[in-house]
Amino acid sequence: MHPVILAEMLIYCLGMLIVGYYFVRREMTQSDYLLGGHKLPGWALALSERATGESAWLLLGATGFAFSTGLSSIWVFIGIPIGIIVAWIFLAKRFMKETQKTGALTIPDYLAVRFGKHAKTIRWLSALLIIYFFMFYLGAQFAGAGKTLSSTFGMSVTAGVLLCAAVVVIYSCMGGFFSVVWTDVIQSFLMIATLVILPIVALIYILLNDLSIHDSLIQAGPSFSSWTGGAVGLAIGVLIVNNFSWFFGYMGGQPQLSARFMALKNEKEANTARNVAIIWTILAYGGAFTIGLCGLALYKTDQFKDVEMVLPQMITDLFPSWIGGILLAGILAAIMSTASSQLLVLTSSVSEDIAHKALGLTLSEKALVRLSRVTVILAGVVGTVIALTSESLVYTVVSWAWAGIGNTFSVAILLTFFWKKTSGVGIIATIISGFISTVIWISTPLDEMLTSRFSTFVIALIFGIIFSLVFPNQQEPTTDVKEAS
Structure with missing residues (x-):
């Protein structure tokens, strides 16, 4: 590893720890620790939500996907931004108002409050769903950090996992939501710098060296120069739906993203x-x-054993080491921002949804915060063990998580927000059907024909509507968060 790049990476990690140390000195309530107490500025929450939503998948996976498929990848780059924009325009304020009205700190908490008669069932199912999927999801982020640091910085995979996990766990434990959001702000600037500066420099280099993107697409093969990947007939629709389907996961169902909406003041x-x-x-x-x-x-299409390394290679080839080190830190930033937010979601499910609400433990604010910090450490340790021992399982469950959690909760949130006939039984049916359909769909060849990111949303929506109509809510006053617990 180049000494300049190593120094920049260590300075970056130290900066994250300093932010955590700054906030550990504050007196915090459980609301402060898990949701910032509605004290954070909107621009910071927006940058945090974006940094959290875009892990190394955007910098490594998405760029590698475009490199390996060509123009047809455009449907991913259309579907996801539309989902994000729709969520901010139509859901963010609704989340803010509902949170302020109910006092909920998490998505399971909110759904439980809205359907008080079924509060405990909804709370347990939702919390356990999050804990199961997100524990492996967190492990995937740590494993991704090890792979990234090994490929880009020459560090061993094990050392990379341990370094990332240690830094994330420490600053998340110390400052909770405050330190996670403010470190996300720094990380979002690093990420956007990489994603804006690199293509500009690359385009200038291509122009000055008489290269052509158009010619390279044609030379790569007929599918690369086609907006539909060379597909015809029904296959065109399947390709567009599969790539566009990332849209559905952004409809309020990702707890680590919706928390930023809930924190708006x-x-x-x-x-x-x-x-x-x-x-x-x-x-x-x-x-x-x-x-x-x-x-x-x-580059040639067969030049990389792992196409996800195209971005790091471009940085290395086009920039001097001191600038390259800063831009490469953007990859690490993407991983850390997502991992820290997932860690906090896991913590809130254990300390708030289960211990405080489902089990009804009577604890002081200090004790709740202390429980949350202990949970952060334990979850971080388990996530690290998963990252070091179960890599293949981790990456399988990541696919499950987007559909199993994101699409399932998206349906539950959309029904609760916009359909008055939604019932508590309907929400329970949505959660159960979303989980079961995701596991079955991904475990069979069905997922190769039509992605579970689409099927889970449709199946959970159908079950939610049918069970809400068959088992409507009894007339009862809306309870507050304390009564629902």
Whole structure:
């Protein structure tokens, strides 16, 4: 590893720890620790939501996908931004208002409050679903960090996993939501710098060296230069649906993202956050798509054993080491921002949804915060063990998590927000059917024909509607968060 790059990486990690140390000195309530106590500015929450939502998948996976498929990858780069933009325009303020009205700190908490008669069942099912999937999801982030640090910085995979896990666990434990959000802000700037500066420099290099993206697409093969990947007939629709289907997971169902909506404090801050998030999203996804296509002009399609390394290779080839180190830190930033938020979601499910609400433990605010910090450490340890021992399982469950959690909760949230006939039994049916259908769909050849990111949403929606109609809510007053527990 180049000494300049190593120094920059260590400075970055130290900076994250300093942020955590700054907030550990504050007196915090459980609401502060898990949701920032509605004290954070909207622009910071927007940048945090974007950094959290875009892990190394955007910088490595999405750019590698564009490099390996060509123009047909555009449907991913359209579907995801539309989902993000729709969520910020139509769901963010609704989350804020519902949170302020109910006092809920988590998605399971909110759903339980809204359907008081079935509160405990909803709380247990939701919390256990999050804990199961997110424990492996967290392990996947740590494993991804090990792979990234090994490929880009020359560090061993084990050392990379341990370094990332240690830094994330320490600053998340110390400052909770405050330190996670403010470190996300730093990380979002690093990520956007990489995704904006790199394609500009790459395009200039291509122009000055008489290279052509158009010619490289044609040379790569007929599917690369086609917006539909060479598909015909029904296959075109399947390709578009499969790539576009990432959209559904952004409809309020990702707890680590919806927490930022719930933390907004007023209408003005929500408007600011919406604008910042939309601008960041357009720049980031436009940059990632361009990087993939530029890679085709710079390298041969068979040059990489792992196409996800096209972005790090471009940085190494096009920038001096001191600038390259800063941009490469953007990859580590993407991983850490997502991992820390997932860690906090796991913590909230254990300390708030299960210990405090489902089990009804009577604890002081200090004791709740202490329990949350202990949970952060334990979850971090388990996630690290998973990352070091079960890599293949981890990456399988990551696919499950997007559909099993994101699409399942998206249906539950959309029904609760926008359909008055939604019942508690309907929400229970949504959660159970979403989980079961995801596991079955991904475990069979069905997923190769039509992605579970689409099927889970449709199946959970159908079950939610049918069971809400068959088992409507009894007329009862809306309970507050304390009564529902």
